[in-house]
Amino acid sequence: MKNITTWIDEYHKGSRFGLNGKILIKKTSKYQEIIVIENEYYGRALMLDGCWMTSLKDEKYYHECLVHPALSSIDEKSSVLIIGGGDGGTVRECVKYSQISKIDLVEIDEEVIKISKKFLKEIGGEAWNDKRLEIHIDDGVKWVKKTRDNFYDVIFIDCSDPSEFSNLLFSDYFYEECKRILTPKGILATQSESPESFKNIHINILKNLKNIFKVSETMYSFVPIYPSGIWSWTFASSEDLNLSKQNYDEALKIEKGCEIWNLNFQNAAFKMMPNKIIKELDS
Amino acid sequence: MKNITTWIDEYHKGSRFGLNGKILIKKTSKYQEIIVIENEYYGRALMLDGCWMTSLKDEKYYHECLVHPALSSIDEKSSVLIIGGGDGGTVRECVKYSQISKIDLVEIDEEVIKISKKFLKEIGGEAWNDKRLEIHIDDGVKWVKKTRDNFYDVIFIDCSDPSEFSNLLFSDYFYEECKRILTPKGILATQSESPESFKNIHINILKNLKNIFKVSETMYSFVPIYPSGIWSWTFASSEDLNLSKQNYDEALKIEKGCEIWNLNFQNAAFKMMPNKIIKELDS
Structure with missing residues (x-):
């Protein structure tokens, strides 16, 4: 079960950009939902409230x-x-x-x-x-x-x-x-x-x-x-x-x-x- | 049924970029699969063999x-x-x-x-x-x-x-x-x-x-x-x-x-x- 991967997508006006990978953390802070995913190409990527913020690769x-x-x-x-x-x-x-x-x-x-x-x-x-x-x-x-x-x-x-x-x-x-x-x-x-x-x-x-x-x-x-x-x-x-x-x-x-x-x-x-x-x- | 929309994604090294919309045509020619989708933001978009080629918007x-x-x-x-x-x-x-x-x-x-x-x-x-x-x-x-x-x-x-x-x-x-x-x-x-x-x-x-x-x-x-x-x-x-x-x-x-x-x-x-x-x- 540990290596299960999933798609996490950012949705924007009828389009979506998704990364596949293992979720390292998914947590709701006082302000927002925070996700870190491990992706084969972009490396680890950070999403806040449904929007990609950054990735090790880019x-x-x-x-x-x-x-x-x-x-x-x-x-x-x-x-x-x-x-x-x-x-x-x-x-x-x-x-x-x-x-x-x-x-x-x-x-x-x-x-x-x-x-x-x-x-x-x-x-x-x-x-x-x-x-x-x-x-x-x-x-x-x-x-x-x-x-x-x-x-x-x-x-x-x-x-x-x-x-x-x-x-x-x-x-x-x-x-x-x-x-x-x-x-x-x-x-x-x-x-x-x-x-x-x-x-x-x-x-x-x-x-x-x-x-x-x-x-x-x-x-x-x-x-x-x-x-x-x-x-x-x-x-x-x-x-x-x-x-x-x-x-x-x-x-x-x-x-x-x-x-x-x-x-x-x-x-x-x-x-x-x-x-x-x-x-x-x-x- | 005519207005049913779907996601069509291009997959690339663990990432995907998808457009949601109504498929206007999906056909396999002698060379490739051809799809045209109607998207709310990008307008009509053309996909060949799983790759986005162009859209009216961009x-x-x-x-x-x-x-x-x-x-x-x-x-x-x-x-x-x-x-x-x-x-x-x-x-x-x-x-x-x-x-x-x-x-x-x-x-x-x-x-x-x-x-x-x-x-x-x-x-x-x-x-x-x-x-x-x-x-x-x-x-x-x-x-x-x-x-x-x-x-x-x-x-x-x-x-x-x-x-x-x-x-x-x-x-x-x-x-x-x-x-x-x-x-x-x-x-x-x-x-x-x-x-x-x-x-x-x-x-x-x-x-x-x-x-x-x-x-x-x-x-x-x-x-x-x-x-x-x-x-x-x-x-x-x-x-x-x-x-x-x-x-x-x-x-x-x-x-x-x-x-x-x-x-x-x-x-x-x-x-x-x-x-x-x-x-x-x-x-």
Whole structure:
């Protein structure tokens, strides 16, 4: 009985993406249903409330694109906030930058961290033990509200799709608060959903950030296990963003250790907006 | 009973991508099983031998990326060959270029054309009636073999994944023959599989084309219904390829009518090779 496999599917508008495997854990936390499955190709994969979050095989597609465009281009980066990110992948990419002296990880669901540390330990790896990391089990919106002005150099929003308890992470109110607690040259980096499967949410995020920050730029790349496989990340700042102005020595060192991201890839990804999204934003 | 819906899944290495809907036709031709399903989000979708080929919703992701990088950058383009392409999408993008005087479409399976014309008519649309188009029900490999030297300006290989009857379309022999029948400045454009889901096949195509042609370049973009969602297209020529040297007036006119492709998108897509593929090709 121990090796029985099953299909676990994410359902999305009449389509489904499923992984077959042995379920390692299935548990309902205070916030959501958490499943970890062992799949022959994707390795271990994490599902929250019916949506695939990450897998050992393809997590780098997501985490490298969230972290490196911001950290490789910003000069001052001593203090970093991660909202969500309970699987540890965003922390792992952040600790590669020696200039960072403090990382606050604010995850609402303690169970996600516990389960990730136990079943997906390759994702966070040694980063969980990094002395610069402090973990706070808290609501990201509340955390931001109680943070003083000009506190963080970079904020990463590494959250799931809009839902009852994550909706506010996509709101004007929240973005305004993030702007307030960022240093003047600071960068907000957020996953910004799929231009295909979550087109309306995607466009709303882009429009909101454009209204609130002086500049915002969106890159498009791939996350195989997410609906449609196309994903986006948006970077916003109150001063001119210069995402291709790199600390080259550091960036070249970091790209050597990356599976997906490199400087050319990054600069190109910011030009990959599908024509239909350009037209919709212009209209 | 008429409105009963069902799940049809493509299975790939322990994962599956399924569409729910009413099956409009399910038929086994001389070569393969053909299914057309009506899905609420993707619209009508075509499956051949268990693999999703195209859908009304996302076919432009594929066809625009196969056709426009080649046709927008080549000066002389009177004569075009399409191998496969029985859904009509590649023809539809080709007929937008007034300089083309002759398009030979060589599809092995007549049923794919018949079914596409009947159930997926929005894909081919009026292009099926274009006077420049000649349809040949034939084996692409045989067609190329019997074609005289220097005949076509552009060859599009718009085929399914390697299988018993399509394997040769990925062979050295076939690529050599394509080179022979291309005009000296001609371009071979082929779908080149996913760097993620079909990594070994993908890398083999790239290495083979690099060995046989003077130059070849690969672009990466998205096809939501294909395994992993990441897809690639490779362009090869016996002379220097200059895929960003465009006839701008024509290209700008064409990009206006595109859902996905535009000149910036194209130029960026050629730099989207994931780092792990770069490393593997260099090793």
